Amino acid sequence: MRDERLFPLFAEFDSLSGVGPKLKPVLERLTGGETVWDLLLHLPEKWVDRRVKETIEDTVIGEVATVKGEVHAYNAPYSDKSPHKITLFDGTGFLTLAFFRADGRWLQGQFPIGKERIVSGMIEEYQGERQMTHPDYIMDPAKGDRPPEVEPIYGLTAGLTNKRVHSLAVQSLASVPEDLPEWADPALITSRHWPTFRQALYDLHAPSEYDEDMFALARERLAYDEALARESAFALARASRARRSSPAIPANRTAHEALCQSLPYKPTGAQLRAFAEISADMSKTGPMRRMLQGDVGAGKTLVSAMAAVQAASTGFQAAVMAPTEVLARQQYETMDKLLSPLGFTVAALTGRDKSTARESILMGLADGSIDIVAGTQALFQQSVSFRNLGLVIVDEQHRFGVADRMKLAGKAVSPHMLVMSATPIPRTLAQAVHGDLDVSILDEKPAGRVPVETRAVPDTRIEEVVQAVGRALRRGERAFWVCPKVDVDDDDSTAVGRHAALSDQLRVPVGLVHGRMKPAEKDTALEDFRAGRTKILVATTVIEVGVDVPEATIMVIERAEGFGLAQLHQLRGRVGRGDRPSYCLLLYRPPLGDIARDRLDTLRRTEDGFEIAEADFRLRGPGDMLGLKQAGATDYRIIDLARHAGLLETALKDAESVVSKDPELSGERGSSLRLVRELLTPKIQAPT
Structure with missing residues (x-):
């Protein structure tokens, strides 16, 4: 049940004053959501400094500026295509205001000769002079009028103005509860000089002054909140797995050595290290959830074959799931070539297998005479059953959803799971992408590979x-x-x-x-x-x-x-x-x-995939690089991975510390984590 303190934030858009049936779908299109909270998560992209400059001479070409000056002259257009021009003078310099297709009488009413006016807009250069075309603000200082000192600028969609979005965001701030407990580590907040969660939202949507450091700290605070929400979800999933019982599959040194001795090459140090980590996980009674990540040609298949041997040599079955029939057949051929000579039975099961051949494979899986099977999604069909499935290997894991992986894992009671990806990612993003998994990295190429x-x-x-x-x-x-x-x-x-x-x-x-x-x-x-x-x-x-x-x-x-x-x-x-x-x-x-x-x-x-991934990240940012969108890494609402990746590791340690001490999240800090998870992980489904 949702905490009642959050009810106002999850009210729909039409609860806001001025939002009716026409505006509601426009806001939904803008934010990708339906609630007041979704609008508050639509953070400004930048802030414009509207403070009045001391002099016109202080303005910089190409920047937005607000200036005060006396109306010095008005010049009507000399053709239909030329603008009306008004000149302001403040004793230090002149500023020309240009208005195209404007009403001359209205302009003369706005800018009486000899009167002071405040204008705000982009400073341009035209024929060697400062010019401002169609100012954003025109105000009479004699009436006490001033533009806002700072104006948040939002991403927009058709049917909305920046002023409208800003006013609705400011209205939405009233829905943020004043009595929310602090879920972040107080010592971290102090050391980072972060505002409270509520103050951070105010600093971004309704800042009282133009302060770039304030904007950065507020955004960083909210980014950490999002990181903490996600990492606490992952920590709970890991804790839940640790409480479940899986079959311990001990290492079989004799079978492992037999496989290595049969190879025409020597495994790399990275392959041996990765297998040692996998082997240790499989020996435990908690279900392994490990990612094997390696560059193109780094030898993931051999490592997965080593894991399959550990399972098969101790009486368990292993299943390898690939996203396409071609890849499943390739996995089968490689596994068969490596493992059949050692006495293991390897089979393939895809949509291509029909009638007698299919029935034979299904019987072999059910009676345990098939040790290792490679296949497509056909593996988790209802007709497929295993005698003793102990290890699930998922190839090209980003091509499968969590539900697909769980369907195959559901063929046994908590089997160990190894997921593989040939998609190197920057090490700074590893926690963002694989926060729910332990990661083994293959960062060496087998000897003899021709560049x-x-x-x-x-x-x-x-x-x-x-x-x-x-x-x-x-x-x-x-x-x-x-x-x-x-x-x-x-x-x-x-x-x-x-x-x-x-x-x-x-x-x-x-x-x-x-x-x-x-x-x-x-x-x-x-x-x-x-x-x-x-x-x-x-x-x-x-x-x-x-x-x-x-x-x-x-x-x-x-x-x-x-x-x-x-x-x-x-x-x-x-x-x-x-x-x-x-x-x-x-x-x-x-x-x-x-x-x-x-x-x-x-x-x-x-040809170093990790170096290339780092370069791609620098050039393009996270985006959809390397299939990260499918992996769920780029669905953050606040975090900018280029700036905030370091917060993920800090959040991971914090979340694991809280969950290890309070696995039910029933204590003071734990219950506050429930709130931030509800706010910032509404769409996350952490694998279990």
């Missing part, structure tokens, strides 16, 4: 690129060709158009895959390329992750300047998986902007 040579090529040389691809195909190699769009009439860099052109130019079987195709059609196109039935695959970014074709040595990306840096890195990771030299050709349309040039230069300089 991919990356080149940026203007699209004026596209014919040379086509010829180079043709030569590679004749040597028995294969190529990816990525286009930014499926099919747009006014743009030639489309998958459909390029597929037709390359089929005509190269005279070889060319595959096509894009997001508008049905899943079965996409799987067929990817499988044809993987099996060599097509020699070049034209695609959109649907091939960004997971597709493993060792014979593919060339990745061509058209209009590369339009892709995110991390996305380009993921696409590049589709090649360089065999023992032949591989190339990534970034076709761009000149001239390049500064950010695009930095992006392509970074990609050419390094």
Whole structure:
């Protein structure tokens, strides 16, 4: 039940004076919500200093300024397109006010010669003189009129003015309870010089003065509140898991050594460290919830195979869930190659399996004769049952929702869960993205991986690129060709158009895959390329992750300047998986902007996914980089990860401290955490 003190904040928009049936849907569109609290969370984007300058001479071109001066002259327009002009003078300088298509009589009434006026607006330069076009405010100081010293500026939508949004936000402040307890650590508040929660909202929506430090501290305070709300939700989920019982799956050193000795290469130190962390988790009686995060080609599959061996060698079953049939088949083939020689039975279960073959797999899972199964969402269908499922492995975890993961976990009583992602993220964001999971990172590449040579090529040389691809195909190699769009009439860099052109130019079987195709059609196109039935695959970014074709040595990306840096890195990771030299050709349309040039230069300089993720974060901010939107990392209402990432770790420690001492949140501090969670985690579903 919601705390009654919060009822006024969760009243709908039409509870505000002046909001009726027409304005209510406009506010809903603006805020993405329905309540007074949603409007208060629509924070100003900036604040304008409207304090009156000492002199006109103090104003700066390109900045908003408020000045006082005597009306010196009025000049009527000399043509329909020229403005009315009024000149103010304050003894230090002149300011020209320009009004286009204005009523002359109204202007002369507003600006009588010899009278003082206060005006506020953007200072521009015109023909060497200061000018202000259509001032935001015109006031008579003799009447005591002054503009607000500081004016919050909001993001808007059609049908709303800044003045209207501000007035409604100020009205909404009255709904913030005065008796809310303090949920943040008092010592932290003191050391950071933060205002109270209520005061922070007032400082942002209704500031009494222009003070940039005050705005920053108020925003930081609210960002911490949001971080604390989320981290307390995650801490409660972890505490709940710790109270549940899972089967302890002890390490089997003999089976692990047998797997390592069967490999034609030596596992990296990062792989061994990650497996040691996973193995220790699986040995406990609380359910493991661990993320295995690694760069393209860092060897996540081997680590997951080690975990599967630990389960299978002690009488438990392991299930690997992948987002597509092609990826599930790849997982099956890799696991089968690694583990069948060691005596383990590996199977695949996807939508492709029908009748007798499917029944045989279902029976093997039910009677325990199948140790490891790789599959798609088919794994959590009602007809699938396991004899003793102990480990769930989710590949490309950001492609699955929490509900999907839980459906598969529901096939047993609290199985251990390992989720994997080939999407490196900046370490500063790890807590934002994976706050509910323990994280193991693979930050080394296996020995022997051939670096991919990356080149940026203007699209004026596209014919040379086509010829180079043709030569590679004749040597028995294969190529990816990525286009930014499926099919747009006014743009030639489309998958459909390029597929037709390359089929005509190269005279070889060319595959096509894009997001508008049905899943079965996409799987067929990817499988044809993987099996060599097509020699070049034209695609959109649907091939960004997971597709493993060792014979593919060339990745061509058209209009590369339009892709995110991390996305380009993921696409590049589709090649360089065999023992032949591989190339990534970034076709761009000149001239390049500064950010695009930095992006392509970074990609050419390094193959380190974590370094690339950091660079992408600096260039673009969190946005939807690396699929973080799907992962739930960018649904913050207040936090700006570029500025506030450090608050997440502090909030994590604070939340865990409170939850460990008061797991029911029944004490004074715990009950206050309930309030902030209700305010700032309304849409969060922490995995359990």
